[in-house]
Amino acid sequence: MIIALAGRRVDPLGAETPRFSLDQVGVVRNRLRSLFQSVGATTLVASGACGADLLAMQAAGELGLRRRMVIPFDPPVFREKSVVDRPGEWGPIFDQIASELAAAGDLIVLGEPGDSDAAYARTNAAMIAEAVRLAREIGREPNLGILVVVVWDGQPRDSTDLTADFASKARALGLAVREVSTRADAP
Numbered sequence: 688m689i690i691a692l693a694g695r696r697v698d699p700l701g702a703e704t705p706r707f708s709l710d711q712v713g714v715v716r717n718r719l720r721s722l723f724q725s726v727g728a729t730t731l732v733a734s735g736a737c738g739a740d741l742l743a744m745q746a747a748g749e750l751g752l753r754r755r756m757v758i759p760f761d762p763p764v765f766r767e768k769s770v771v772d773r774p775g776e777w778g779p780i781f782d783q784i785a786s787e788l789a790a791a792g793d794l795i796v797l798g799e800p801g802d803s804d805a806a807y808a809r810t811n812a813a814m815i816a817e818a819v820r821l822a823r824e825i826g827r828e829p830n831l832g833i834l835v836v837v838v839w840d841g842q843p844r845d846s847t848d849l850t851a852d853f854a855s856k857a858r859a860l861g862l863a864v865r866e867v868s869t870r871a872d873a874p
Contacts, residue, residue, distance in 0.1 A: 688729060689730045689832055690728050690732065690835075690836055691733070691862075692733040692739065692743045693739070693853040694738065694836075694867070695839045695850060697712065697738040698773070698774075699773055699774070706839065709774050712738075712775065716742040719742055730755065731753070732755045732818045732821065733754075734814065735756045737781075738773070741780050742838075745784075755821070756795065757813050759809070760799055760802070766781055766782070804847055808849060808852060815860065829862060830861045834863050835862050835865070836864075837850055837865070837866050837867070838869060839866065840869050
């Protein structure tokens with residue numbers, strides 16, 4: 688099973704609406720690890736932002752899964768914009784995983800021209816397309832060989848919410864979507 692995953696970054700300091708608090712990092716990593724094991728995951732396609740992406744990359748690495756990271760910009764720019772701008776020690780985690788995946792040929796840098804919602808939306812689309820490509824490469828139909836995982840609090844921020852957009856794009860392709868909660872009160 689190929690997992691295509693996107694989700695919330697950890698909340699910034701003083702977030703008005705908590706969506707993924709830093710104290711839930713261990714819980715979410717364990718939820719992801721359990722899900723990957725239960726579905727027989729073999730490959731993870733995700734980005735590398737702080738929060739859901741890097742936790743999934745860590746869990747997949749612990750389980751020995753193939754990992755493919757898709758990022759919109761060169762690693763130093765992405766690191767500044769989407770990794771170290773939130774609480775937590777995410778920089779060294781990103782550096783290690785990105786380095787490992789680059790050496791394995793599993794780091795895809797899209798070369799987006801700027802930091803915009805459109806660049807991140809195109810990254811989401813590229814992750815789904817990469818999961819579809821990998822499924823076909825191993826002779827699986829995407830609707831049978833891919834599980835799309837959305838790691839979030841279950842509520843879109845607004846009509847431009849990129850996590851909700853990721854799930855919507857996947858459903859439009861007929862892909863199965865499973866949610867993993869970032870909330871403490873979730874099972």
